[in-house]
């Protein structure tokens with residue numbers, strides 16, 4: 001029944017924009033509909049400066065709802081501990097994640113690469129992370145890989161013995177990769193980015209875990225291409241969601 005592949009280890013996160021309907025013009029249309037009824041998708045080209053100014057005004061004064069009339073669906077692969085943090089974002093998000101009840105989980109596990117700062121300094125709420133030594137990095141990778149191999153072997157044993165997947169999965173660690181679809185709009189994404197990324201233009205600094213930040217950075221790149229004026233206004237106004 002169980003065909004157990006060998007564990008593999010990775011350090012990256014992947015984010016694919018699988019579907020979208022999101023443009024700066026969606027914001028303009030929503031903002032102007034109540035007054036002028038202007039529904040033209042050519043608005044942006046007609047008067048770019050006015051469009052830019054309106055989006056900036058909406059962002060600055062936190063008129064948030066015009067930023068909701070768009071949609072982005074991402075396919076994300078990341079460790080379980082990242083998804084646990086991710087799913088705390090409840091408003092303006094829809095999720096579907098692969099199931100550990102209906103299929104055998106694949107042995108792909110997270111290990112930090114050399115760029116991941118390993119040592120935490122400072123007080124809660126104001127942490128700083130600094131480089132670990134080569135010895136600390138080696139120890140971390142070894143400890144994780146050993147644990148993952150043992151855990152996945154025991155998982156396979158339980159499945160072989162006829163134990164249900166939903167029970168057997170309890171032996172697997174949170175470094176296991178999972179995948180999900182996450183759908184959001186620009187407003188909910190901005191709220192997420194304000195909390196889960198660090199950025200020099202952020203008015204209110206946050207101290208996210210690096211791994212969820214890596215996911216956020218990839219989502220941010222995709223979104224910036226779709227809605228450049230909204231993205232610029234977000235940064236110019238301190239990366240606070242309207």
Ligand SMILES: Cc1cc2nc3c(=O)[nH]c(=O)nc-3n(C[C@H](O)[C@H](O)[C@H](O)COP(=O)(O)OP(=O)(O)OC[C@H]3O[C@@H](n4cnc5c(N)ncnc54)[C@H](O)[C@@H]3O)c2cc1C
Pocket residue numbers: 088089090091092191195196206207208209
């Ligand atoms: C750096 C960092 C550290 C964290 N550490 C911890 C931790 O140690 N433990 C922990 O449990 N969580 C922790 N969190 C998670 C955090 O508390 C939030 O759950 C998470 O950031 C989602 O934020 P949110 O609730 O604003 O988002 P959403 O759930 O998407 O909500 C968006 C906004 O909607 C409004 N809203 C949503 N629900 C309600 C409600 N029920 N009542 C009133 N208004 C509502 C709020 O204005 C909210 O900001 C941490 C988050 C970060 C970024």
